[in-house]
Amino acid sequence: MNMVVKRLDLSNAVPYHTGAFPPRSLDYEAILPALDDAAGSLARYDEKMKGMVNSALLLSPLRRQDAVSSSRMENTISTIEEVYRIEAEEDAYSSDPWRETRNDDVETFLYSRAMRMAEDAIREGQPLSEHLIRGIHQVLLSFGRGAQKRPGAYKVEQNYIGDDRRGIVHYVPVSPEQLG
Numbered sequence: 001m002n003m004v005v006k007r008l009d010l011s012n013a014v015p016y017h018t019g020a021f022p023p024r025s026l027d028y029e030a031i032l033p034a035l036d037d038a039a040g041s042l043a044r045y046d047e048k049m050k051g052m053v054n055s056a057l058l059l060s061p062l063r064r065q066d067a068v069s070s071s072r073m074e075n076t077i078s079t080i081e082e083v084y085r086i087e088a089e090e091d092a093y094s095s096d097p098w099r100e101t102r103n104d105d106v107e108t109f110l111y112s113r114a115m116r117m118a119e120d121a122i123r124e125g126q127p128l129s130e131h132l133i134r135g136i137h138q139v140l141l142s143f144g145r146g147a148q149k150r151p152g153a154y155k156v157e158q159n160y161i162g163d164d165r166r167g168i169v170h171y172v173p174v175s176p177e178q179l180g
Helices: 028-051 055-071 081-093 103-123 130-140 142-147
Strands: 161-163 168-172
Touching: 055 103, 055 130, 081 103, 103 142, 142 161
Parallel strands: none
Antiparallel strands: 161 168
């Protein structure tokens, strides 16, 4: 069996910053105004959420939009309308909610579902832990292209973020050896 090894262009790739995080020193004077603004915004947000009867009305669309935007960073192109359509078919107990669904749309939907699962678990008091992260990963890769990629387990091969068709790598994530 002949295997074709694809050459990757790593010339402009940004590597994972091994040993560079957290930074050794911070310019507190430069970051304190932004931290103050962020803390104020979070406090206002928290107060608005407390006053809502059903905070999911605000959070659900944001989670779906985050799924669409984050998926695009990995060249997975989908729309929020497709995420809603898949959710509606699943909620209606469709015998095949994935019928006529592109892989990109399934992956974006699964991203949204995994985030919802994490939110629910944390809201119920479950700590952010390795167990929760692996469970979320399992949901994320439960169907479609990711189903054969060890859902719920740490990676064993180096992966890259970039343009697969042209072999251009934009970012090199942490290596499998550094995860354990």
